[in-house]
Amino acid sequence: MSKGHQRIAKSSSRAGLTALIMAAAGGAFLASRKSARDTTDDAPGSAARRGFRGNDLVGKSVTIGRPRQELFDYWIDFENLCSFMENVISVRKAGDQGGAVWTIMAPGGRTVDVKTEMVAERPGELIGWRSTPDSEIRTEGRVTFEDAPGERGTRVSLTMTYDPPGGDLGKAVAKLFLREPEIQARHDLKRFKMLMETGEVTTSARRKSETRAAKHQQHQQTEPA
Amino acid sequence: MRALAYHGKHDVRVDTVDDPEIVNPRDAIIKVTSTAICGSDLHLYDGVIPAVLEGDILGHEFMGEVVETGPKSTLEKGQRVVVPFTISCGQCFHCQIQQYSCCDNSNPAEKQDMSATLYGHSMAGLFGYSHLTGGYSGGQAEYVRVPYSDIGPIAVPDHLDDDQVLFLSDILPTGWMAAENADIGPDDTIAVWGCGPVGLFAVQSALAMGAAEVIAIDHYPHRLELARKLGAKTINFRESNVREALMEMSGGIGVDAVIDAVGMESHGFAIDNMLDIAKQTIGVGADRASVLKQAILAVRRGGRVSIPGVYGGMTDKFPLGALMEKGLQVRGGQTHVQKYTKDLLAKIEDGTLDTTFLISHRLPLEDAAKGYKNFKEQQDVWTKVVLKPGMETQA
Ligand SMILES: NC(=O)c1ccc[n+]([C@@H]2O[C@H](COP(=O)([O-])OP(=O)(O)OC[C@H]3O[C@@H](n4cnc5c(N)ncnc54)[C@H](O)[C@@H]3O)[C@@H](O)[C@H]2O)c1
Numbered sequence: 001m002s003k004g005h006q007r008i009a010k011s012s013s014r015a016g017l018t019a020l021i022m023a024a025a026g027g028a029f030l031a032s033r034k035s036a037r038d039t040t041d042d043a044p045g046s047a048a049r050r051g052f053r054g055n056d057l058v059g060k061s062v063t064i065g066r067p068r069q070e071l072f073d074y075w076i077d078f079e080n081l082c083s084f085m086e087n088v089i090s091v092r093k094a095g096d097q098g099g100a101v102w103t104i105m106a107p108g109g110r111t112v113d114v115k116t117e118m119v120a121e122r123p124g125e126l127i128g129w130r131s132t133p134d135s136e137i138r139t140e141g142r143v144t145f146e147d148a149p150g151e152r153g154t155r156v157s158l159t160m161t162y163d164p165p166g167g168d169l170g171k172a173v174a175k176l177f178l179r180e181p182e183i184q185a186r187h188d189l190k191r192f193k194m195l196m197e198t199g200e201v202t203t204s205a206r207r208k209s210e211t212r213a214a215k216h217q218q219h220q221q222t223e224p225a
Numbered sequence: 226m227r228a229l230a231y232h233g234k235h236d237v238r239v240d241t242v243d244d245p246e247i248v249n250p251r252d253a254i255i256k257v258t259s260t261a262i263c264g265s266d267l268h269l270y271d272g273v274i275p276a277v278l279e280g281d282i283l284g285h286e287f288m289g290e291v292v293e294t295g296p297k298s299t300l301e302k303g304q305r306v307v308v309p310f311t312i313s314c315g316q317c318f319h320c321q322i323q324q325y326s327c328c329d330n331s332n333p334a335e336k337q338d339m340s341a342t343l344y345g346h347s348m349a350g351l352f353g354y355s356h357l358t359g360g361y362s363g364g365q366a367e368y369v370r371v372p373y374s375d376i377g378p379i380a381v382p383d384h385l386d387d388d389q390v391l392f393l394s395d396i397l398p399t400g401w402m403a404a405e406n407a408d409i410g411p412d413d414t415i416a417v418w419g420c421g422p423v424g425l426f427a428v429q430s431a432l433a434m435g436a437a438e439v440i441a442i443d444h445y446p447h448r449l450e451l452a453r454k455l456g457a458k459t460i461n462f463r464e465s466n467v468r469e470a471l472m473e474m475s476g477g478i479g480v481d482a483v484i485d486a487v488g489m490e491s492h493g494f495a496i497d498n499m500l501d502i503a504k505q506t507i508g509v510g511a512d513r514a515s516v517l518k519q520a521i522l523a524v525r526r527g528g529r530v531s532i533p534g535v536y537g538g539m540t541d542k543f544p545l546g547a548l549m550e551k552g553l554q555v556r557g558g559q560t561h562v563q564k565y566t567k568d569l570l571a572k573i574e575d576g577t578l579d580t581t582f583l584i585s586h587r588l589p590l591e592d593a594a595k596g597y598k599n600f601k602e603q604q605d606v607w608t609k610v611v612l613k614p615g616m617e618t619q620a
């Protein structure tokens with residue numbers, strides 16, 4: 001049984017998020033992971049030895065030397081997310097309820113849109129989103145911000161869930177975007193940390209044409225009509 | 226531009242490649258005036274460091290003129306600067322406590338996994354080294370893109386010429402930190418393995434820090450002679466049994482601290498070393514740690530072990546018992562260059578430290594491949610090679 005669920009459960013007593021997500025998702029995927037609490041182990045679910053299959057829940061933490069609120073404010077503006085998320089070309093706001101449309105790179109110069117809605121928001125603490133029922137790809141994400149011990153700044157945890165999509169496009173996207181969600185979540189968080197601490201996303205590119213941003217652009221230009 | 230690129234084991238060439246550009250706001254572009262070949266480059270040249278790829282531009286000891294600056298760089302065009310080989314953001318937890326070579330942010334996210342697997346944590350970015358450390362284009366080139374240029378590069382005054390200040394980029398701070406890690410007290414006897422650039426600067430630093438005696442170990446007569454000129458006693462390991470010599474020379478106590486300035490490619494015919502050579506040759510990935518093993522046995526009880534010499538992987542038959550039972554303290558690491566540049570520049574300016582004695586050869590960048598070959602094969606006399614882009618090629 002997945003320890004990933006415990007992590008959600010642990011914070012849910014504070015947040016009520018689990019209930020919120022499970023209700024909203026109709027008991028879809030998060031709800032399917034129930035587990036008994038192992039009382040000898042305080043490690044987070046992301047460190048579990050068992051229960052993390054391909055598209056399962058992924059959670060990673062980094063410590064960022066900036067105040068909680070500042071990090072929250074940057075993230076809650078979803079349009080910022082493409083500046084550090086791997087295959088996300090852009091995120092546009094849709095409506096004023098926290099809805100968003102994510103444009104994501106897909107193989108063959110294609111892109112795919114994922115529509116999400118906000119399912120949880122606690123200023124300075126937590127942001128949760130989930131794909132809308134009509135979205136081609138089903139996904140859930142949650143980022144939490146906690147004060148790190150001492151003067152170390154903020155602990156940021158990112159938890160993401162994917163449901164294997166169907167159809168041709170779904171498969172193609174799974175190959176690229178959902179291939180290694182765990183690695184991707186880790187890299188995304190590392191880039192977020194870089195951006196927040198240093199003001200830029202580190203790259204060893206010698207020229208602009210070799211950067212991630214340039215690759216996103218090239219990708220869009222090769223998009224078939 | 227022209228730049229020295231890796232093409233495989235013992236195959237480096239000066240190629241024409243695209244010039245670097247400003248990519249991030251804190252970048253600067255440096256036009257290189259002097260750049261050196263380091264013992265660390267030899268590890269790459271010998272193919273014993275993982276993740277060095279064909280076409281990678283090598284070189285991490287360089288200085289030059291600022292020719293372009295990003296909007297957030299604090300450098301100014303025309304400034305003369307020496308660039309630390311460690312790339313450091315200045316704002317992460319590690320940089321804030323001056324552990325610059327442990328910077329959390331200077332290795333691109335997508336390059337961090339390999340070193341995180343190998344070492345438990347990812348490495349910081351380094352110029353011209355391996356993709357473990359970011360895969361940054363290095364300084365044996367006409368131009369270099371320098372990220373976080375507001376943290377690393379140090380401006381140098383015009384009255385000091387390149388040869389006097391170039392080594393602030395690496396080996397001078399490395400020798401200094403090696404001695405600092407040996408925690409030297411006034412009555413101490415310190416043994417230094419290796420009389421290459423790092424070892425020689427460690428000897429110089431240990432004496433400057435007040436060591437009563439420094440004993441330098443190597444097998445090249447000329448290099449040993451340089452150590453002696455700095456004020457060290459010497460042991461030629463081809464002629465004497467090193468451990469016995471050290472016990473005698475320290476009156477049966479053992480030396481107070483040991484500095485391994487050799488690293489993973491030690492020379493010699495000790496049995497374990499020959500085995501490790503064989504393993505390295507067939508690619509098993511064992512580091513040759515015979516110097517470190519010897520040093521751990523030679524140091525006195527409760528002594529200090531300082532490791533500036535580079536190791537990259539695992540090693541066999543390590544004297545773990547001696548380490549624990551004798552109560553030793555071990556310190557090592559890539560150098561936190563930025564922590565030392567200012568003070569060491571002051572010591573160069575006031576004449577306390579001289580670095581020019583080390584340079585045996587100055588070559589045009591075009592002749593870099595020859596520099597590598599000779600620095601490797603004729604170590605005794607080729608003590609340090611400085612490459613100068615634009616210098617006339619000799620026939
Ligand atoms: N920690 C750092 O940041 C840092 C920086 C620069 C260099 N380094 C490392 O320091 C080491 C030395 O660098 P260098 O430029 O002086 O290299 P170098 O190759 O010029 O010198 C190494 C010396 O060690 C001697 N040696 C080999 N085997 C020996 C043995 N068994 N006993 C005694 N001496 C022996 C060699 O004869 C040679 O003179 C390398 O491993 C290099 O990668 C580390």
Ligand SMILES: [Zn+2]
Pocket residue numbers: 263264265266285286310395396
């Ligand atoms: Zn070096």
Ligand SMILES: [Zn+2]
Pocket residue numbers: 313314315316317318319320321327328329330331
């Ligand atoms: Zn840093």
